[in-house]
Amino acid sequence: MSQAVQVTDATLRDGVESFVLKELRQEDLARLGKLLDRAGFYSIDCWGGSTFYAALTELQEDPWERLKRLRRAIRNTPLQMVVRGQMLVGFKPYHKEVVRKFLAKAAALGIDIFRIYDQLNDLENMRLAVSIAKELRKQVEATVLFSLNPATTQADYLRQAEALLNLGADAICINDSLGVMTPDKVASLVTTYRKSFHQPLRLHLHDNYQKALEAYLVGIRAGVERVDTVLTSLAWPEGPPAVESLMFSLGGTMYDPHIDIDILYEISEYIQALKETRHYREPAPRKVESRAEEGFLPDLLKDFLREELRRQNARDRQHMAFKEAHRVWGDLGFLPLKGRILEIIVEQTVANVLAGKRYEKLTEGMEDLVKGRYGPLYSLANEELRQRALDARQADRGQSWEGRLTKPLGISQEEDVLTYSLFPNEAERFFQSRRQRLAAPPIAKPPTLEAVRPLSQISQNVPRGLSLTLKGEEVGARLEGIGPLRGNKQTMFVNIADMTEEIEVTLVSSTGAMPEYLITMHGETHRLKFRKVFPKEEEYTPIFFEVDDTLEEFLIKHLHID
Template sequence: MKKKIRFSLVYRDMWQSSGKFQPRKDQLARIAPVIIDMGCFARVETNGGAFEQVNLLAGENPNEAVRAFCKPFNEVGIQTHMLDRGLNALRMYPVPDDVRQLMYKVKKAQGTDITRIFCGLNDTRNIIPSIKWAKEAGMIPQATLCITTSPIHTAEYYSAIADELIAAGAEEICLKDMAGIGQPALLGKLTKLIKTNHPDIIIQYHGHSGPGLSMASVLEVCNNGADIIDTAIEPLSWGKVHPDIISVQSMLKNEGFDVPEINMNAYMQARALTQEFIDDWLGYFINPANKLMSSLLLGCGLPGGMMGSMMADLGGIYNAINKLRVKKGEAELSMDDMLVKLFNEVEYVWPRVGYPPLVTPFSQYTKNIALMNLLTIEQGKGRYVMMDDAMWGMILGKSGKIPGEIAPELKELAVKQKREFTDVDPHTLLDNALDGFRKEMKDNGWECGQDDEELFELAMHPEQYRIYKSGMAKKNFLADLQKAKDAKLGTKLSVEELAAFKHAKADALTAPVAGQVYYEFSGEGACEPCLEPFVGQRYKEGDTYCYIQAPWGEIVPIPAALGGKLVEVAAKQGAKVRRGDNLGWIERDQ
């Protein structure tokens, strides 16, 4: 018999890759014992990524949810693990050192054993400080290689990074195939290289199912020395999520590996509970497209988990592009035509911005550049006209070292716009911030919480935490849920929703995603207060009208349609909007 393979259930990421919400504390507490009864999991992913923001925005305390979910696993010796984004920790933009350091103390106290530390650029400077802080807090640091396929990202390239991270104290390595586009042969070769150089290092493979390579990749990494495989369970497995435990276990068992048996009665119970959570409320926020696999993802390399938001963004400029085409006497495009154009544009842009692995937030930045290019190309203005500071920050090196070379045209554009490239260590650009947040807690009469976990929540997710503490998060969430239920049941639209169709001579600008409206954006993840636009203000084709900061942190620029005169502002500065809400109306010049 071949070596023993262990399994991990990525229950948090199952939901994250399907929609932008998570089960409630009571639901997590109900399913944890059933997962234990399945008897096949050595590890369970209990938090990380957008888990905490979405819980806050649903009006629930994520610290209590993490503790409740971890406790049953801690008691039976099943290891718990979390995902953290290195420099960005648990959010979409950089986090000061003192807040990052506190995170590991808080998460260890809450019952999380292992932290999976990654940098979307594989810049070790963004990972190594977290390895040190995790070890100091008593956590197991699992350093991560973000897998993609490009001329630069060879097995030898990744193996050298693994060597550096292990020398810095990483006790495990995760191969994070976040888009599922890692070629099986490369993943097998990389696993063997790492195991040859570091035979005692645990290797865990995390591969999404999106384009369909993940099962072949699982077999390759196991045959070359991997120790642990991330899996999912129905009804959220496959699609843009992860392979199902039953299929993975069956394949590896028949290959001769020593794998644990599955208690199928418990599996069916966990399956039924997960479906119950979907039917209860989470299903209203799951994009049906995320249940489907798509080989189209192989070409553009985008992670399947962001397909939902990408389609919403594409819908936001779909009408604008077709109106331009009609104006020029050209045929309108279908949504499939637009999707292919977007994928092709991502393929064009990606090498020119230096092949950043397409994982949060760099997948969003690269997609946004491509999306805005589609509009400005249609306008006859060419590419790279509508890039905000966040997109430029990636290109200029402010988030870390770009793996490849930036294209000459972008270097020339940077010089023209007086932008400077940098190779500075990104975390040195940030000042410590805990003292200011501690003062805010005191001024508001808020408790810092057990093990300073409430202080941590404010410091890590300030916007979401303040809304949660105000009580508005729960009210807003319940309103969003009712609207989603009404839409699914075909309830008659309200007077407010019908207002979207007024102003016959004007184009209604609608929100492609839910979030908070800003009329200026400074980049580096920060939106700034400013004056709202005024009625009568004029816009040119392709100008940015506003920005929406989504609940999970992504910044989405909203183009001002075909330009013209602003006739009404529907969303105030800082307003919370839902997907489909009106932001304003712009009357085109006749």
């Protein structure tokens, strides 16, 4: 009996960070999304987490517009996003009004599956998000984060899973973003989970120590239904393992996911072309260190430390900082290094090293953490920190620091209001940059595109619809609206076969009688050249176009639509 594993592609969110978060623009996402949609994945994890902030700051693109482009490109595969509990995609908890409006907007724009986690495994920080997602009739995958805290037992993880299922979660995800779960631990946890619960179980393991694939295979045989992977062309040690490796290992077995390998090759070729176009340099391979070494630090934590030391002009104290970071992490009970926790440990470590005394002054982030603003801390192993936490919580009692819904002056669109409420400073800079781009003088409009005017201003004599026949197949198209002119690209909204599509038209050449255009739809661009127009025969006009260097004959029938 087939028990095909359900594979989620996480490339667009969890692929190699230096490329995915800094190089993939909207048009790239649309093209990749359309290809991924044909591959046969269970879902595509493509939004939320760090992608929202990176789009806003690194790429200067509207995160909501990126989601819209993805939804238009991906028609058949469910879209999935990561939500940091009540912190959403930000760095602090937000008021329930913000949480409700954010999740409702994400659902309306196409998110089908919400994967919800909390950086402290705090049930209360996840309760509201789970409840709202269920009200929206969306699938909820609640996440249990794996920790290196020696006091945390397998029974603790199972109790957390049970509590999340009782909240209404449809499935449970075991997340290990440090790649430290051994295959034996995975087998034991999955086997025990299966004895108590029937809800689907997912593994999201990173491949830091090249054990994730083996752990996946062990977990699948023990009863895991879903796993996360990325494409080989964007795989890295700090992300999930490559889907191609999983397919090779499971091919021909009862667990074969039946992903279309030809589509994966096509995607890899496109990504390689993007890398060459962007002059992207692959990150240097890392040396795999033993987790048994004294003072073990994950590479991700080391990277953040190096950057903070460089910023503080203290690179000469790196060795001391690495030792201190292990101690600070241990003082906090080896919390999962997710979200803001990673930054807090780094900031406090550097503060301790520069001061020459441990915890002489708590950083703002550490103060917020010990006050319980990110959730209760049950794992403090340092007596001084424990006492300061008690004092701080007493002083902070009754105060609220939840982010509120804030509507800035001159902003009315709901997506913009939500973005500003999450990241006011970054959003203000983005809005200003966007206004400047829109105010820039446009490049001369293509002379043959009369449709650059609003529909209300277009002459009623101009046909807004047509019937197009190619090789015996007839398709109806109707012009629904005209979007903004971006540079020399004219956006048009055309209803094709009862589905409205966004199309970008760029005039390449208007020399001679027959112009040449680039037509972009779903991220795919085609070159269109007019070659010959014959006199009208009956109700159809035969026109020859050269489409991507291939000559095609179209029969065009204009339709006047009121």
